[in-house]
Amino acid sequence: MTSPALDQISLTELKGIGPALEKKFHQLSVYNVQDLLFHLPFRYEDRTKVHPIGKVSVGDHVQLQGEIVSCNIQFGRRRSLHCVVQDESGFISLRFFHFSAVQKQSLAVGNLIRCYGEARRGRTGMEIYHPEYKVLKDFDSIPIEDSLTPIYPATEGLQQARLRNVISQALVLMEKSPDVQDHLPPELVKKLGLEGLTEAIRLLHKPPIDAPLSWVNAGINPGQKRLAFEELLAHRLCMRRLRNDSNQQKAPQLQADDSLLSQYLKALPFTLTNAQQLAYQEIAKDLNGVCPMLRLLQGDVGSGKTVVAGLTALHAIGSGYQVALMAPTEILAEQHLFNFQQWFEPLGINVGWLSGKTKGAIRSQQLQDLVAGKCQLLIGTHALFQEDVEYQQLGLIIIDEQHRFGVHQRLALRDKASAGSINPHQLVMTATPIPRTLAMSAYADLDSSIIDELPPGRTPVNTAIISSDRRSDVIDRIESACREGNQAYWVCTLIDESEALQCEAAEVTAEKLSTQLPHIEVGLIHGRMKPKQKVEVMAGFKVGQIQLLVATTVIEVGVDVPNASLMVIENPERLGLAQLHQLRGRIGRGNIQSHCILLYQTPLSDMAKQRLTVMRDSTDGFYIAEKDLELRGPGQVLGTQQTGMMTFRVADIARDAPLLETVKEASEIILQNHDDIVEPLIRRWLGEREHYANV
Ligand code: ADP
Ligand code: MG
Helix, strand or coil: CCCCCCHHHHHHHHHCCCCCHHHHHHCCCCCCCHHHHHHCCCCCCCCCCCCCHHHCCCCCEEEEEEEEEEEEECCCCCCEEEEEECCEEEEEEECCCCCCCCHHHCCCCCCEEEEEEEEEEEEEEEEEEEEEEEEEEECCCCCCCCCEEEEEEEEECCCCHHHHHHHHHHHHHHHCCCCCCCCCCCCHHHCCCCCHHHHHHHHHHEEEEEEHHHHHHHHCCHHHHHHHHHHHHHHHEEEEEHHHHHHCCCCCCCCCCCCHHHHHHCCCCCCCCHHHHHHHHHHHHHHHHHCEEEEEEEEECCCCCCHHHHHHHHHHHHHEEEEECCCCCCCHHHHHHHHHHHHHHHHHHCCCECCCCCHHHHHHHHHHHHCCCCCCEEECCCHHHHCCCCCCCEEEEEEECCCCCHHHHHHHHHHHHHHHCCEEEEEEEECCCCCCHHHHHHHHCCCCEECCCCCCCCCCCCEEEHHHHHHHHHHHHHHHHCCEEEEEEECCCCCCHHHHHHHHHHHHHHHHHHHHCCCCCEEECCCCCCCCHHHHHHHHHHCCCCCEEHHHHHHHHCCCCCCCCEEEECCCCHHCCHHHHHHHHCCCCCCCEEEEEECCCCCCCHHHHHHHHHHHCCCHHHHHHHHHHHHHHCCCCCCCCCCCCCCCCCCCCCCHHHHHHHHHHHHHHHHHHHHHHHHHHHHHHHHHHHHCCCC
């Protein structure tokens, strides 16, 4: 009897999966056994050794075993279960912020356990938060793993142990069944020296015994290479197909109103750079055409993308169409509102605002103005494309995206914004330069314009890396800079993502600095202040009344005060290079020499040191972006890579960059000669995501 194909076997045929659990798998887009095999680990852990507890240092990911010598509930800022484990070499604490009575019982004093987790410095010395653990009868009752442990993307109520168990069962079925269906043409697989698909899957789920972590993470695992290739190929095919679709679609042909454009340009206090002019020419050509523009506008921070977006918007408005300008955060959107109001209102153009916080009468008035065509430019956040938002005649969407949008969102947006068979044009601006490799895969559906020139009169910023031990020197330096009539920023960062805590930290810092600098006017700005307050503070800083501005990373965007020539960034090691570059772009806007001080916390890891050195040595956003990618590089993680725009299951854009050129070639061959495999490949790797992306 032949076994059924793997995609015909339902999950409930596996041991331990009932209808309830099956639903959980659906949440992961896993519907059958074949899907399960493609649910790939995004990293691995080494549980092939047991470490002596006494030798653990902060940051280690380790497996430990020992006897529980105490276990009790502690009350502090947060209630937690605290449990001390001891072996011959020392002891360590385990801490659980979520725990059940059963769990507490299983961790009774005297029990033996084996656990795995990351060591950190906690309230009581070395601690591990929420380790994975097993209670043992004796230390040999459960054998130690002989190969690396895969860690899978999971969802609430679906634990790693369960996933591993179920996937092991699927692998057994795979050995008995016809192979996993390989869509790639055999000659291509052979030509590229790729691993067979079934073997590749086996290698990823079950790395060979004794394969070290470095082997799986460095991308030299042939299984990984095969699947990364296929995944990148599927993404590229998807984007190429979208692009082809788009070329079949109709868009309004937009004729610019030249007198409107020249009024706008005349009112600007500067002339456009050549690069800005070129970018606009490319855009204008698209807007005059019959199919929808899909264009990426790239340029380093401060290169003047907003002005070009202004021209683009005006081009569409001048021909009688509406424009939507969407930004990823409220603060960024507000900054655009401020600029565009200043530019457009003197021209008699109605600029509207819509964010998630716009409610009640103001909101309904705005929606009314929009559908009546009275509002010509609408600025805001994702709220611009909520269900009940209706445009009279939308001709252009400008997205300022800061690496947060993926192709699926762009697609969904296009669908929402289209009116019948007419689609609006789209301009995507990125606030951060995108490395070439990334652009090649993430934006394969877009044409690109690059502003590769900064406005004249900028002086490159000088950057220094200074330890927080020398904080008082830095404060002296602020004092003398301000005495000389310059202004400064002090940027506070926090590991904690919580906005509330960030703002709190900034408040505390601002207070301290005002005491330490009694002769300096210190201001404070953060995301939790009322819009009116923010505007006041910014205005005070702009006119020089505030000399030192303490801020959270909100000033990353939009702030423009040429007289500010000094910036201190606290704990820069916590930020991505792209974000640091954005921040630093706030100074060096005038003609005085500017200085940026990266005030780090000791000890600094090697990686952090390297990253900060990149910042010190370069002010070129494209170079910094390439380096960032390279350094984050041969992934601490394999798989679900947050490149910011795309999430991959296996591929890692930095690590797999050498594959991209081949992926590009292969995708053209496939589109020409193997059109039938495009769909199944996309479905396998992008699945439902393609259709149900949320904007
Ligand atoms: P980006 O969004 O690319 O980071 P902006 O559009 O915010 O840059 O421009 C940065 C600053 O440079 C703004 O103050 C803007 O007014 C100014 N600017 C833009 N274009 C020019 C130019 N051609 N000459 C001088 N200043 C310019
Ligand atoms: Mg900008």
